[in-house]
Amino acid sequence: MNRWLAIVALAGLLAACDQNMDEQPRYSEYSRAPLFRGSVLRPPPANTVARDDLELEKAASTKPALSAELLARGRERFGIFCSPCHGAGGDGTGIVVQRGMPRPTSYHDDRLRTAEDQYFFDVITNGHGAMYSYAARVPPRDRWAIVAYIRALQLSRHASLDDMPADERARLESRP
Ligand code: HEC
Structure with missing residues (x-):
């Protein structure tokens, strides 16, 4: 008799083990909230x-x-976070786009060349259309660094002779 009691008690215990913790x-x-006004999650x-x-x-x-260090940081972060879609040169033909992501506007488009720095910062922070936000992965200072690097990319295709420092320009023009 005692043995049966023990078996029944054990079975009961084992059944309890099966209870899902989710259902507490x-x-x-x-x-x-049952105790105070408002919801269980208290507002701060x-x-x-x-x-x-x-x-x-x-x-x-x-x-x-703007500094060389900031640009170097921007170049590195751009390579990690942006170039997979926007491409190393910012044309919008990165590897992810080649695999089917919608093609973003090229950074060399007039609309983006004339956009404010703040606009790029905001796109990184909030995302834009099909592009999601990078706020969680790119802290604010790095966003500014990336913006500086995008400006350098844009300049690289639209620089004029007048943008050169005078001594560099003289050196270039004195070449045969
Ligand atoms: C996963 C792919 C992807 C990555 C990574 C990505 N983007 Fe984009 N980005 C897009 C797409 C797609 C669009 C176009 C979205 C649309 O118009 O719906 C876009 C649009 C933009 C635009 C243009 C907005 C406009 O007005 O046309 C800017 C600026 C931009 N991205 C900056 C960045 C920067 C800076 C990074 C890196 C921090 C980055 N993106 C990373 C996919 C990406």
Whole structure:
């Protein structure tokens, strides 16, 4: 008799092991809270700022000064995050586009050549049409670096003699 009792108790225990952890009693975030007014997910107190928000916002609103280091960083980040679709030269013919992604407008298009730096920054931050946002992968300073590099790419196809430093130009023009 005792043995049967033990077996029944054991069976009961094993059955309990099978209970799915997902099915524990719990609240869903947006349901009405039983204890206080509003939803279970509490809104943060007024004027709360998340830990890194101020830093990120500052980096987003201050365009770093142009330097060789910034351009090098932009070139590297562009190669990683943008060239797969936009191509190394910015024509919009990267490998992903060759495999079926819609072709983006070339950076050398007049509309994008005359667009503000801020426009490029915003496209990286928010995405644009079929292009998704890179805000989570490219921090603000790197976005500015990429924008600087895109400007260099654009200049590389539209530079005139007048853009050259005087000494370089003199050197070029003195060549036979
Ligand atoms: C996965 C592919 C892909 C990647 C990676 C990508 N883009 Fe794009 N991008 C697109 C596509 C597609 C469009 C065109 C979207 C549309 O018009 O619907 C576009 C459009 C743009 C435009 C033009 C918006 C306009 O007004 O026509 C800019 C500027 C741009 N991308 C910048 C970037 C930068 C900078 C990066 C890297 C941080 C990047 N993109 C990474 C696919 C990509």
